[in-house]
Structure formats: structure tokens, C-alpha cells
Amino acid sequence: MDWLLDASHDLADERRQQSPSSQLEEAIFIAAAIDCSTKSRAREIPRKFEDGRPAPGPLRSEVYPDGLPHLAGRDSQRVDMDNKACNYVLQEIQKLRDRGGGSVRENPARSLHWWTSTEVAMWESGQWTDTSYAACTLGGARCKHQVLRHNVEEIQRWPPANCHHVHDPQEWTPYTSAGQRFYPSKEEAEYTAVLTFAIAVSASWWAVGKAWPS
Numbered sequence: 001m002d003w004l005l006d007a008s009h010d011l012a013d014e015r016r017q018q019s020p021s022s023q024l025e026e027a028i029f030i031a032a033a034i035d036c037s038t039k040s041r042a043r044e045i046p047r048k049f050e051d052g053r054p055a056p057g058p059l060r061s062e063v064y065p066d067g068l069p070h071l072a073g074r075d076s077q078r079v080d081m082d083n084k085a086c087n088y089v090l091q092e093i094q095k096l097r098d099r100g101g102g103s104v105r106e107n108p109a110r111s112l113h114w115w116t117s118t119e120v121a122m123w124e125s126g127q128w129t130d131t132s133y134a135a136c137t138l139g140g141a142r143c144k145h146q147v148l149r150h151n152v153e154e155i156q157r158w159p160p161a162n163c164h165h166v167h168d169p170q171e172w173t174p175y176t177s178a179g180q181r182f183y184p185s186k187e188e189a190e191y192t193a194v195l196t197f198a199i200a201v202s203a204s205w206w207a208v209g210k211a212w213p214s
Contacts, residue, residue, distance in 0.1 A: 010085070011085040012081040012082070012085040017088050027096060028101045029206070030096055030101070030102075030104075031103070032105040033105075036112075036113055037078075040108070041108075043057055043059065059071060059078065062112065062115050066116055067079040086113070087118050094122060102151055102152050102207070108144065109132060109146060110145070128151055129151065131156060133158070134146070134161055137162065138161060138195040140188060143165065152206045154205045155202045158202075171184060
């Protein structure tokens, strides 16, 4: 669920969290695509638009993964909303794990999401496993190093998915076409059918192997 689909699904809003929380009490598996728009390391690369304007800068760092201290205005609001929505999703994932359920959450390998305080605390519990892969080995157009954090043995058993392709060195450079600005990082954010199928099959085998109360 994402506010881009419907404003009533804004998971940063505590009033909207009540409905999915109730529904998730019946869930046995959660697959979460954690928003990384404020956590992208691409923001650390100094770039300028064709007209000389600077590209968006970092909003977080490894030292301040929950938000840089000097943020103000819209940037501060974006990070705050992202933190609220992300922490809510992680909270529901942990609750599900505690009652025997399974889950998988995804982000780029170098995303600052993995440095956030809530994520670090969950990782340190020893309840989670990371599976790394290159998106281009699972149908992606570009070489993007990703991580799935999960508690599913079937995903842990995936064969290595490391890139052995030849890629354009400029494949991540933003470009303008017909007056519109395009960011390859946004284009590659969509999950491929291959990745989705692999997760769905693994989750299905995991569910079949579980003993569920009647």
C-alpha cells in the first residue's frame, strides 16, 4: 500500500495505520518494498542539471541515518514522513515475525535504510538474514546491487546472483528527453517479473512447510 495509489493509504499517518494493522493480524507473510527516495546514495554524487541548477543533495548519512540535523522545510517533512511510514512497516514485520510469520523487505545494498536506527536494532536481534543479488540477473536493465532482508530459508538457498554482464558506464546518468527529466534510478525501482516470481515461489514453499494452527 502506498499513498501514490490513494492518499488514504498514507502509512505515515497514524490514523491510516489502524486499518492495515487490523488486517495484518491475519497475515502470515509480508513482502515490503521500503521507500528509499530519501535514503538513496545517488544523492551523494554532486550533479547539476543542464541549466546549471544543482541536483538534490543528501538528506541522510551513515552518521545521521534518520535525517541530517540541518534539514528544514520540505526536506525535513519528507524525511519525517518517510521515517514514520518505514517504522510502521518494520513494526508490523517484527510483530508478524514474533508470532511465527515470514517476511521479506528490499532496498538497494548501499541504501541508508540499512543504517536507520530501527533497522539496525532489528538486525542486531539475530532474527534476520540478508540475501544479496544484482538486479540485472533477475531481469533488470541495469546493474543494481540489492538486498533482501528476510527470515525465509527458501530465499537463503537461492543460487548466487552476481552480475557477469557488460554494462554502459553511463547507464545511471540522468538525462532529458522532450523537455522531461528522467532518472534511471527511478526507472529501475520497479520490480521485475523474474524477481517477483522468485519471491512468490519461495514464500509459497516456506508457507507449505509451516505447521499452522487449525
